[in-house]
Amino acid sequence: MRDASLRWTLSWQLSLVFVAVVTAVILGLGVYGAMTLSPNITMARTLRAAMAEAVVPAAQGRFEIARTAELEALEKENPDLWYVVATIDGAFQTHGAVPAPYAPLAPVVHRFREADIRGSADTDEIASIDTVQTAAGEVRILFGGGSGQHWPFLTLLAVTYPIYVPLLAIALPAIFLAVPRIVRRALAGLSEVARQASEIEPRRQGARLPTAGVPREVAPLVVAFNGVLGRLEQEFRARRRFLVDASHELRTPIAIMQTRIEGMPEGDDRRRLLDDVARLGETAEQLLDFERNDQAADPPESIDLVEIARTVVAELAPLAIAAGYDISFRSEAQTLTRQGSPSALPRAVSNLVRNAIDHGGNAGAICVSVSAQGDIAVSDQGRGIAEDHRELVFEPFYRVTPRSKGAGLGLSLVKQIVTNHGGEVEIESGATGTTVRIRL
Missing domain, CATH: 3.30.450 (Beta-Lactamase)
Structure with missing residues (x-):
C-alpha cells in the first residue's frame, strides 16, 4: 500500500479538527442560548x-x-x-x-x-x-x-446557519490550499537533505547531511543517519586496510614460491605450478589495484585516449599472439584528448584486453578500436556471454565459468575506473564474439 502524502494527511486531519471545533462551538453556543434565551x-x-x-x-x-x-x-x-x-x-x-x-x-x-x-x-x-x-x-x-413543537436548541441552529455554514464553506477549501503550502515551506530543509542523501557516493568520504533548516522533530533522524554514515565509513576503511595489507603481504610469499618453482626441473608439473603462481600473483595485484582505485584517484590530467589504447595493444600483443590470437588496433582519430587519470585509464583498457585474451577461446582476432567520439572498444571472437550473465560479469569475483583462470576482478575494476570518470561500460555479446565498450 502506498504511503499517504504528508500534505494530504495533514490537510484532511486539520479539516476534521476544524470541523470538530466549529461543531463544538456551535453546539456549545446552542446549549448556552437554549439555557439563557426565552423558551418562546x-x-x-x-x-x-x-x-x-x-x-x-x-x-x-x-x-x-x-x-x-x-x-x-x-x-x-x-x-x-x-x-x-x-x-x-x-x-x-x-x-x-x-x-x-x-x-x-x-x-x-x-x-x-x-x-x-x-x-x-x-x-x-x-x-x-x-x-x-x-x-x-x-x-x-x-x-x-x-413553546412550539421544536426544541429551542434546534431553532437556534436553524437561525444561526448563515454564520457557520459560510464559515465551513470558506475555511475547508482554505485549509486544503494553505496546508500544502505551509508543509512545503516547513519541509523545505528536509527536501534539501533528501536531495543530498541521494547524491552520497560509497567512495565519498566525510559526506554528512546538514541539520540546519530541518524541523526539530526530524533532526534526530538526520543525526542518527549521519552516525550510521560514520560507522559505515569506519567499516569500509577497516576492510580496505585489510585487503591492501593482505595483498601486500601476499607478494613476498608468491615471489618466493615463484623463485623456488623456477628452480625445479623442466616438466609439466613445473609449468602448471608456474601458471598457478602467476594466477595467484595476478589476483593479488588486481586486489591491490581494486582497493587503491577505490581509495584514491589521481588528479585529472589531459590524456590522449588514442595513445593509451595504442600503448596497451603494443604491450599485450606478445601475450595475445602467444595465446593464439591475431591482435589489431584502429582509431578514427589521430588524437583524442580527455581529462582523466593517467594511471587508471590505461589499467582499465589493459584489463579489457587481458579479459579478451583469457575468454576469447585462444583463436580468432582481438580488435582494439577508438571512435571519433572517444569510445574505446575491445572485441574478441569467442563464444560470447549469455544475456543473463552480462550485468553480473561486472561484479567483483564473479566468473562466467567457475573453472576460468581469472579471479573475477578485471571487469569490476574496469567499471569502477570508468564510473569514477563519469562514464559507463557497455557490453555486447553473441555467438560471434563479445565487445566491451568504454564510453567516457
Missing part, C-alpha cells in the same frame, strides 16, 4: 410567519386577524397559546386567555419592539414581545402559553 424563541419564529400573513388592514385604518390555515394550525397545535397583537398607534386585539399579570400590558404593547418578560412574583409563565411586518403595517405581538 421557537414559538416566536412560527408565530411571526403566521402573523405576517394573517394580519390584514380593515376599514377606517383598523386591522383584523384573518383565520389563515397556518394560524389555525398553530393555535390547534398549541391550545394554551395566547397573544396580543397591537399596531404602532395603540390599537390591539387579543386571542386566548391572557394571564392576569400580563393583561394590563395590552394597551402599551405598541411601545415595545422586543421583550423577554420573566421572573414575576405573580406568575411563572414567560411572555415575549416581538415585531412583525404585515400587510397592515408593523405590529407588536405579546404572546405566551406555548
